[in-house]
Amino acid sequence: MPCLYICGECGAEHEIKPKEPVKCKDCTHRIMYKKRTDKMIQFEAR
Amino acid sequence: MSQTVSQLTRQPELEILEIKNDSIIFILSNTDISVANALRRVMIAEVPTMCIDLVEFESNNSVLCDEFIAHRLGLIPLVSDNIDKFCYTRDCSCSDRCDQCSVELRLNVKCTENRPRDVTSSDLLSQNSAVIPVSSQVTSSNSEQEIPIVKLRRGQEIKLRAIAKKGVGKEHAKWSPSCVATYQFQPIIVLNQNRIDELTDQQKEEWVGSCPTKVYSYSPHQSTQQVTIEDPLRCVYCLECKKKAESFGKPDLVHLEQKQDKFIFTVESSGALKPEDIVLYAIQIIKRKLTDIQGQMAEGML
Ligand code: SF4
Numbered sequence: 001m002p003c004l005y006i007c008g009e010c011g012a013e014h015e016i017k018p019k020e021p022v023k024c025k026d027c028t029h030r031i032m033y034k035k036r037t038d039k040m041i042q043f044e045a046r
Numbered sequence: 047m048s049q050t051v052s053q054l055t056r057q058p059e060l061e062i063l064e065i066k067n068d069s070i071i072f073i074l075s076n077t078d079i080s081v082a083n084a085l086r087r088v089m090i091a092e093v094p095t096m097c098i099d100l101v102e103f104e105s106n107n108s109v110l111c112d113e114f115i116a117h118r119l120g121l122i123p124l125v126s127d128n129i130d131k132f133c134y135t136r137d138c139s140c141s142d143r144c145d146q147c148s149v150e151l152r153l154n155v156k157c158t159e160n161r162p163r164d165v166t167s168s169d170l171l172s173q174n175s176a177v178i179p180v181s182s183q184v185t186s187s188n189s190e191q192e193i194p195i196v197k198l199r200r201g202q203e204i205k206l207r208a209i210a211k212k213g214v215g216k217e218h219a220k221w222s223p224s225c226v227a228t229y230q231f232q233p234i235i236v237l238n239q240n241r242i243d244e245l246t247d248q249q250k251e252e253w254v255g256s257c258p259t260k261v262y263s264y265s266p267h268q269s270t271q272q273v274t275i276e277d278p279l280r281c282v283y284c285l286e287c288k289k290k291a292e293s294f295g296k297p298d299l300v301h302l303e304q305k306q307d308k309f310i311f312t313v314e315s316s317g318a319l320k321p322e323d324i325v326l327y328a329i330q331i332i333k334r335k336l337t338d339i340q341g342q343m344a345e346g347m348l
């Protein structure tokens with residue numbers, strides 16, 4: 001499953017592969033956010 | 047050697063001074079400081095309650111991160127009046143968890159309006175109508191008592207499943223049923239009125255003001271002009287009044303003493319248990335510990 005990142009500027013989703021620059025392929029913005037998993041996550045309430 | 051056991055054993059007494067919804071004040075007498083302290087510590091750390099212990103997030107795009115919200119949920123006191131019906135998950139016969147050892151609560155809120163939405167403890171829906179956040183009890187339905195969890199803006203959503211388990215305060219403080227559990231010795235304060243009469247009005251006022259907890263009262267405008275003891279129980283034995291009296295050259299103006307064989311307990315409940323139940327459970331737990339030791343001793347001597 002590819003790992004998709006969201007651009008902090010234009011909101012586009014892109015895949016970034018290992019060794020690739022962290023950069024939006026549409027607008028060249030360099031801040032990319034990792035998507036939250038859609039799996040359930042469990043925490044201890046402590 | 048002529049004393050029998052029954053002559054040596056004392057009969058501890060407990061006198062209740064006041065019971066309120068969330069606090070109890072009682073006097074324990076005829077016993078040792080070790081017993082009083084054991085009772086205090088058991089009330090804080092070993093009386094079990096129910097508390098949220100696991101949180102399973104499905105979605106959360108609020109400003110607070112998952113860990114933060116999970117921690118806040120854990121600290122919400124849950125009504126634990128039927129705690130006896132639950133068992134600890136580690137002792138339970140089930141493999142993971144079941145209705146006997148846990149209660150499931152759900153939180154599912156989405157903000158669709160333009161103004162911020164407060165998510166509070168009353169949004170937590172429990173599967174067991176007896177184990178609910180303390181603020182959701184019918185007796186306290188005013189919104190001031192609700193415990194805030196997080197605020198949502200338009201489009202933000204929080205959806206989770208929380209699992210409450212039985213536990214004790216020594217594992218994590220969230221399980222402690224008492225907010226305050228303290229005892230104090232009975233203070234004996236005796237004023238020497240003759241010495242007080244020797245003081246000027248200004249000195250009297252200064253002396254009464256020297257007590258940080260306002261044990262004494264003095265009203266110069268009243269005809270009586272008396273220095274009186276308002277509430278001896280407020281005394282914290284800082285001895286400021288004694289020092290002040292000495293600075294006036296009258297060390298025998300006041301006599302202060304702690305009566306070491308009477309313990310005045312104040313216990314405040316978090317709301318999880320009734321304050322009187324905290325005391326009763328604690329006594330039960332101490333008794334059970336002693337019986338356990340007795341059994342082990344008997345076994346060891348065989
Ligand atoms: S010992 Fe301290 S608290 Fe107690 S009466 Fe004196 S000044 Fe007040």
Ligand SMILES: [Zn+2]
Pocket residue numbers: 007008009010011012024025026027028029
């Ligand atoms: Zn972009």
Ligand SMILES: [Zn+2]
Pocket residue numbers: 135138139140142143144145146147148
């Ligand atoms: Zn179980």
